Amino acid sequence: MPFSNETHPGNMPIRVLQHNIIHHFENIRHGIIDEYREWISTGQIKPGIQWRIEKKQIKPPYVKIDTKELVLQEVYLAYVWGITYSLFVIYEEAIQKKMKIREWTGQIDIDTPLLKDAENLFNWALSLVTRYSDWDKSLPNPEIQKNDNEEFYIRRVNGIFLDIVTFNLLHECAHLALNHNACEKNKELEGEADNFALNILIKPGDPEEEKLTKILAIILSYLSNFFAIKGSREVQQNSHPDLDTRLHNALEYLGIDQPQVFDCIWYLACFGCRVFFGINNISVESEEANDSVDLFYRYLGTFDKLKNSK
Numbered sequence: 001m002p003f004s005n006e007t008h009p010g011n012m013p014i015r016v017l018q019h020n021i022i023h024h025f026e027n028i029r030h031g032i033i034d035e036y037r038e039w040i041s042t043g044q045i046k047p048g049i050q051w052r053i054e055k056k057q058i059k060p061p062y063v064k065i066d067t068k069e070l071v072l073q074e075v076y077l078a079y080v081w082g083i084t085y086s087l088f089v090i091y092e093e094a095i096q097k098k099m100k101i102r103e104w105t106g107q108i109d110i111d112t113p114l115l116k117d118a119e120n121l122f123n124w125a126l127s128l129v130t131r132y133s134d135w136d137k138s139l140p141n142p143e144i145q146k147n148d149n150e151e152f153y154i155r156r157v158n159g160i161f162l163d164i165v166t167f168n169l170l171h172e173c174a175h176l177a178l179n180h181n182a183c184e185k186n187k188e189l190e191g192e193a194d195n196f197a198l199n200i201l202i203k204p205g206d207p208e209e210e211k212l213t214k215i216l217a218i219i220l221s222y223l224s225n226f227f228a229i230k231g232s233r234e235v236q237q238n239s240h241p242d243l244d245t246r247l248h249n250a251l252e253y254l255g256i257d258q259p260q261v262f263d264c265i266w267y268l269a270c271f272g273c274r275v276f277f278g279i280n281n282i283s284v285e286s287e288e289a290n291d292s293v294d295l296f297y298r299y300l301g302t303f304d305k306l307k308n309s310k
Contacts (some may be wrong), residue, residue, distance in 0.1 A: 010053045012135045013143035014078045017158065018051060021072070024162040025049075025169050028199060034215045036173075044068065045176050049169070055132045058228060061165075063172045070172055073166070075128055080136060081163060082125030085140050085157045087215075089118040092153075092273050096264060114149055115220055126279075129228055163201070163217030164224075170197035190240045191249070215254055215265055219226060222247040223272035232280035236307045244273075244303035250297070266292035273299045 008015040026033045039045040046068040052059075063069065090108065093115055098104040110119050121139045137144055142158055145151035174180070174196035180189045202214050225243050229235065235243045247269060256262040270292060276300075277284055284302050289295035292310040 009051070010074050011055060012074055012078045013141035014081055014135075015053075016143045017077075017162070020158070020162055021077075021165050022049065025166045026164050028163075028170075029203075032200060039173065039177055042275050043250060044179075045070070045173060055128055057132060058128050060228070061172050063175055065175070068176055072169075072171060074092065075132060076164065079125050079128045079228070080221070080224050081142065081157065081161050082121050082128075083227055084161055084164065084220045085153065086118045086122035086125065087220060087223060087268075087272055087275070088157055088160065089140075089153050090122075091268055093118075094272060095267070099267075114153075117150070126227055141285060159213065160217045160220060164221040167197050167201055167218055167221055170200050171285045173197075185239045185243050187237070187239065194241070194246065194249070195253070198250070202254065212262075212265075214273060215256065215262070216268070218250050218254070219247070219265060219269050219272075223269070223276075226272065226276045227279070232282060232306060233274075233309075236304060242303075242307065244284055244300060246294075247273075248300060263292050266296050270295045270299060272303075277302065 005291070009017050010018070026036065036045070040047045048069075050069050050071045052071060052073045054073070054075075056073075056075060057074055058079045059073045060076055061073070062071050090110075093112070094108045094110070095104060110116055117140055124133070124136065124139065127133060135141055138146075139152065140154060142154060142161075145154050171193045174193035175189070176194065178189075178196065180193070198218070201218070202211055206214070222243070226235070229289070237243065239245070241249070251266065251269060256265055273296070274284070276282075284301065285298060289298055
């Protein structure tokens, strides 16, 4: 399908998913479109989503309380897609596959073109936190696929990404639907908005595979927050729950207590934390953990030490 600035305005390959984002948001669950229309009809939310394409460093989704508008920034979406693709591919290719054949040694080897591209994409996405730069289309992106292997992962990541954006939009909708006051922004209200989005995105009766995909998206959404901060001590937040707390609450809230099904999710959360620790030169204990849950709680202890050192 051809893309143009008339049909898909923007500066980055992420623009090809614009209409997918709207469609996915409106159809994430049966009945959500009716609820969304009710928010619009009662004046709680302005219809449509503002798509900002300025060439600036990232800015997460937000709502304009005065105009009731939802706002998405193209550069932030590119950042999230890049972080998501990189973490997902490296985890699947360098960790999960080796675990399945019992060859995992604890060492991540970036030793294939697919993994090297994922690492380079991660580094570029990370740079968007402080400055804008164009997306090198020789790296993985949603517009161009170099080979079947890359296309396989891009298609999977596109689906996860759409759930991430929907989750973020629902969080912002909560501030309007629940009549949160912008002047009273605090951890309690942000936690309430998180739970609002979680309750819509995931229901107890969801098919296991569908639930797993959405859980992946939520965990990757929270992990992307870790790499968007400008210093490791910003893990402790002022107006939002701490980043490690949000990740922990999501894992507990989602009831991920079936090791045979959700073990990979806990390990993914651990992997994201370990990448964060590595980037910020934060030491972690080397003692072997009993399982993925044990490892995650040990990492929470590392975050506690980090925050207590402030």
